[in-house]
Amino acid sequence: MVLPVVAGVDGSDASLRAVDWAADAAVRHEAPLRVLCATGPALGTPVPDLRENAERIRDLAVEHARKRVPSVEVTGEIVPEDAADALLSAGRNAFTLVVGSRGRGGVTGMLLGSVGLAVAGRADCPVVVVRGEPDSGTEPVVLGVQDEDAEEATGRAPGIEDTAEGRSAAEFAFREAQRRGCELIALHAWRTSGGGEPDSGGPEEGDAAEQGRARAEKVIDEAVGPARERYPDVVVRRRATAEPARQALLNAAREASLLVVGAHARHGHFGLQLGLVNHAVLHHSPCPVAVVPQA
Known part of the structure; x- marks a missing residue:
């Protein structure tokens, strides 16, 4: 069974852009597209009015998607739940969930909406x-490679791991790059805090920089190795930098069609550990961001 790409819609322009992205992804991955609209709690609004509005939003989004990708099977659904809960439930049987950067009633600007962050x-x-x-689809996919020895306090989760389900960040990024026919930039920043330029000048600083770069390149090679073997036709560029991770990822995203990062489940807690860096790119990236659950 081919899992669907699921797009959450709420009638906002941002959610229609999510439908566009999801429709194109459905074509790339030969998957059906499911458009989901949640009515949420009534909060004093008559249920028939909520339903009627949701039907209008769903139907417009479905029609929009079918015009964009006539070859794709597109279905629409209304769920009488909170939007985040509805999307999380749908995500248990989805290839990927796609949401806009902010929803109706959200603060204008570059901040991520509460539903998107929760999901x-x-x-x-x-x-x-x-x-x-919108991008042409030919710009590189950027994969943020994380160091499994990094501490939680730095805002970075443990490293990328391959999973039996093939849903690691590396696997996702390589598959996207292959389907798009573009190259992949595997980026690792070995410095996670501070805003200055890398140290330079003395022999010790130079040696430390070389050691840091060598370790970063090793981290990249170990992270992408298994996926690289499965996708040998994907051109990979390693990028090791001493920039703070947040800035390095945001800089790389300026030339990217997609930025891919991983997130790990927190032991003893419900949900994933997004970390400070992932929060930053979700709020400020100039291109779409994929957050991929890690083992």
Whole structure:
């Protein structure tokens, strides 16, 4: 059974951009598209009015998707639940969840809406938050490679691991790059805090920089190795940098069609560990961001 790409809609322009992205992804991955609209709690609004509005939003989104990708099977659904809960439930049987960067009534600007953040932090499947302007699809996919020795306090989760389900960040990024026919940039920043330039000048600083770069390149090679073997036709560029991770990812995202990061489940807690860096890119990335659950 081919799992669907699920797009959450609420009538906002941002959610229609999510439908566009989801429709294109459905074509790339030969998957059906499911459009989901949640009515949420009534809060004093008559239920028939909520239903009628949801039907209008759903139907417009479905029609929009069918015009964009006539070859794709598109279905629409209304769920009488909170939007985040409805999407999380749908994500248990989805190829990926796709949401807009902000919903109706959200603060204008670059901030991520509460639904998108909740879904990205708790979903069982990859979540794509559609940010920025539409891309041609040929720009690189950027994979944020994380160090499994990094501490939680730095805002970075443990490293990328391959999973039996093939849903690791590396696997997701390589598959996207292959389907798009673009190259993949595997980026690792070995410095996670501070805002200055890398140290330079003295022999010790130079040696430390070389050691840091060598370790970063090793981290990249170990992270992408298994996926690289499965996708040998994907051109990979390693990018090791001493920039703070947040800034390195945001800089790389300026030339990307998609930024892919991983998130791990927190032991003893419900949901994923997004970390400070992932929060930053979700709020400020100039391109769509995929958050992929890790083992």
